[in-house]
Amino acid sequence: MIATNEDVVSALRSVLSESQVTTNQTILEQHSSDESYHSSSLPDIVVFPTTTEEVRKTINIANQFNIPIVPFGRGTSLEGHVIPYDHGITMDFSNMNKIIEVRDKDFLVKVQPGVTRSQLNKELKKYGLFFSVDPGADATLGGMAATNASGTTSVKYGVMRDQVRDLEVVLADGTVIHTGNLAAKSSSGYHLNGLFVGSEGTLGCFTELTLKVYGIPEHIVAARASFQTVNDAVEAVVSILQAGIPIARVELVDEPSMKQVNLHSQTAYAEQPTLFLEFQGNEAGLQQDVEFMKELVAEHNCQHIEFETDTAARNQLWEARHNLAYAYVHGHPGKKLMVTDVCLPISELAGAVEHARTALNSFALTGGIVGHVGDGNFHVLLMIDMTDTAEIKKADDFNELIVMYALERGGTCTGEHGVGIGKQKYQEQEHGKALLVMEKIKQALDPDALFNPNKLVKNKK
Template sequence: MSVQTAIAALETVLGDRLSRSKSDLALHGQNEAHFDVVLPDAVAYPETTQEVSEIVRICAKHVCPVVAWGTGTSLEGHALAIRGGITVDMTHMNKVLEVNTADMDVRIQPGVTRHALNEDLRATGLFFPVDPGADASLGGMAATRASGTTAVRYGTMRDNVLGLEVVLADGRIIRTGTRARKSSAGYDLTGLFVGSEGTLGLITELTLRLQGQPQAIGAAVCAFETVDNAVDAVIATIQLGIPMARIELLDAASVAAVNAHGDLGLPEWPHLLVEFHGSDAGVAEDAETFKEVVAEHGGQGFDWAAKAEDRNKLWRVRHDAYYAITKTRPGHTALVTDMCVPISQLATAIKETQADIAQSGLDGPILGHVGDGNFHAILMIDPNSASDLDAAKDLSHRMAERALALGGTVTGEHGVGMGKLGYMEAEHGAAWPVMGSIKRALDPDSIMNPGKMVDQN
């Protein structure tokens, strides 16, 4: 491997869009989680698919690692260049290429963020629904198979990507999928690359499914004395088939944090935050049915928000919860982990996780997308305390084992990256080496985001 030779060749292609400045390297060595800073050897800023292809061809020739970068908001160290090499920053590839309103789809470059896309779509009456909270790039969201608050109604990135353009490890450019809504022609290569975390190729273009703006939107917040009661209300709601657009849980500790952050004055009990999309009559009917479910499970204070500004304020509570929680412990950092279980096992998973957190001595508020059985624990640690980190890792390990024991997955949306790599064999069994075989077939020299997702020994 000759990273320096690759860098010299890349400079002739990219000029000053290949950076080795300390500030650029430092920016691309950071992460949103607890992992150590890891600097790449250089950062490339391509503007076209052909440039990405040339970057990869050069890196393949010199067996130089290649790691994609979107906005750096992933939580399992996905975008860290842990074996050095070139970080390929997609922020210059940020164009909306084609909007097909009649077919309700859009073609974009990977650096487009979800907020930017929806702003571009405002005049069309369409929107892109996947909402992970952070204003992530759509390429990164596809690469990590992101989901979020609206997945209970609209699905995850897996359900909303129709096709991709991908640069493979040898520099070849391929297209997967079509704009047709279904196909039985060949292997589902789109599904293969969505969630592959940059280990099989670099996504350079996406075709996404869009949704029509609903006629009416309503949101509400309600409190419960216990998490069990809140989760039982969620299970009943799902079983009744009430078409929720969002159904989110904040435990009492999370509510205390958002109260302190935003002076909200919510009762410091577990809360559900919900949203309904549809016609005026449909939203009203769904909300009334849900209100009855809430009452049956001891819920209180069904506060309705029909105006856009009230709804935005409500969802800022949820989206700002992570930052509110981290502010409760100045000088601390967070080890954030998630798990996802069948909805019937959700109460058990949360209750047992809360008991583990209480016994650990760490602060660990819980929140999540409970409509699809997914929740997160924000484990606060002193970055200078080895015992705190060990305790948090032990809690995360217990959560992963619990998820598997309950028939779930060790990560519902954060992905594998570095943090969950050790659980892949336990979750997938004999299927995990098959993933390794696919990796070796497409990337025999393991230059594409090495050290992530699969066993590469």
């Protein structure tokens, strides 16, 4: 006898409360897409667990009925990670949002996966601490670990994988494991933290994370530097990094994007290729770093540089950068945002950005180039008319062009957004036979393709 949706709902409500299990059409629609351009698909059921045990029981029921589970944080992903194309159960972790423990003397925090970045930093501020990974969106920490998120501060502090000390994970058979411990280092066993971070919900469900945190810097200086060309700006970044200046953030915004910044944020910044920079440390040391940086950028035709030490002015600067994607969306009503995401060795970055701009012009697409250029990661923000099949095809061809450029030069098809479904077609070229190893790991840990099927790697049942 084939089980019906009602049978699954009834089984779920036997282990969860009625309010934690829903087939409400509006809620299903809210869980049918992310912030990407990929087409939506409804789950059959949405559940809202509050404990590890409830997650485990839900997974056992999914096993019993052989239906897939897609973990869901806040839906801010950009490559279709949380879209349930195989339907089934979407597991929304928004109610697992407790900060379990702040171990301030160990510079560690233990949280549930539904805690957001801003929620955590609000709590940490009481201890003079902060969590470093800043992808722009106020994503959940579970989702950030699932995609190995990074963002503006990764040039100094590293990406999400560098912050994870331990994960509590529920596997496909209902087993609950820990992937690490509280120690700063270990030579014991396989590096499971590294395996599960970035697994995009395909190997298990995270129910608890232990993360590294940092002391709030004594002094912060932000700067906005304008250049004649994008190439000048990128070469200036290379010089800053080569000089060993401890920069905390360095973001590239090209000329079209600066125009969007001014329109959306009501600023009057110079509409030229621009670097947004931030330096952190003690006041005396920062003064020396800033003076050295000014000499270096002058050698690369810096036209103007302005510094901000006031908190409100710094926040305005970074808010303008973080809101750039939304600035494009609001500035092009009726179009959908498509964001490319490649990362290359620093030595190849200037050529890659120049290649992307040339290609963008030749395809006659609307968009701008931005990026976390301190670690070689850049994005092209494209505004696409999803009713125009020719424009969609041009956007896909453009995306493939810059991905291939990155792969041919030792880069990656995604520096931070992850694979999902959008970058799956590039996995074999990027990883070669190592992709077979990934598929075997998936099959070993999730033989029935229960978790987020056909994302990251193809199902091998």
